[in-house]
Amino acid sequence: MAWNNVLCVYYSRTGNTRKAMEEIAKSLGAELAELEDSVDRSGWGGWLRCGVDAMRRTLPPVKCASRFPLTDYRLVIVGSPVWAGRCCSVVRSFLKQNGKDIRNASYVLTRGCEDKNEEIFEQMDRYTPCGHRTAVSLRAGSVGYAFWQEEFLRQTQEFLRTAGR
Numbered sequence: 001m002a003w004n005n006v007l008c009v010y011y012s013r014t015g016n017t018r019k020a021m022e023e024i025a026k027s028l029g030a031e032l033a034e035l036e037d038s039v040d041r042s043g044w045g046g047w048l049r050c051g052v053d054a055m056r057r058t059l060p061p062v063k064c065a066s067r068f069p070l071t072d073y074r075l076v077i078v079g080s081p082v083w084a085g086r087c088c089s090v091v092r093s094f095l096k097q098n099g100k101d102i103r104n105a106s107y108v109l110t111r112g113c114e115d116k117n118e119e120i121f122e123q124m125d126r127y128t129p130c131g132h133r134t135a136v137s138l139r140a141g142s143v144g145y146a147f148w149q150e151e152f153l154r155q156t157q158e159f160l161r162t163a164g165r
């Protein structure tokens, strides 16, 4: 299999998570797949819908166009923006549908506020029986952004080096 057997799958409404996941996928030589949302989240109405969906833990229909079944990947890195202190509902839906098929998971959150919201990693683990191997919370434009992204890459590469194929 090409792509180093690693999948980077994400949802992004305004581009921050996309940028982070593109950089991570490039560094790891991983396949990149954007989740296809079924809901119009544009404008203020869309912003509000995101918040309400996150609070209500709504599960919108979602599609993941990975090249191979999820069980084929050695590691699936899941990227989500923080919505109302939770993972976004598109990623929640993806994990609910597919979490059991993920052999090893890593998480990338992007956020707007100071608080890292790291408790979301444990929330996401509820859908992935394997739990997460590595995780990072990134704030776009913050001083520590590059440092924490590098640290995540280092830990993830270490996991890939030591774990079986």
Ligand SMILES: Cc1cc2nc3c(=O)[nH]c(=O)nc-3n(C[C@H](O)[C@H](O)[C@H](O)COP(=O)(O)O)c2cc1C
Residues within 6 Å of the ligand: 011, 012, 013, 014, 015, 016, 017, 018, 047, 048, 050, 051, 052, 080, 081, 082, 083, 084, 085, 086, 110, 111, 112, 113, 114, 115, 117, 140
């Ligand atoms: C409805 C909504 C709720 C949000 N709630 C939070 C929050 O609780 N904490 C936070 O740090 N950022 C919050 N944000 C900001 C986003 O997490 C942040 O801008 C993120 O990087 C957006 O990612 P994206 O550009 O990939 O969509 C919220 C954004 C939206 C749209």
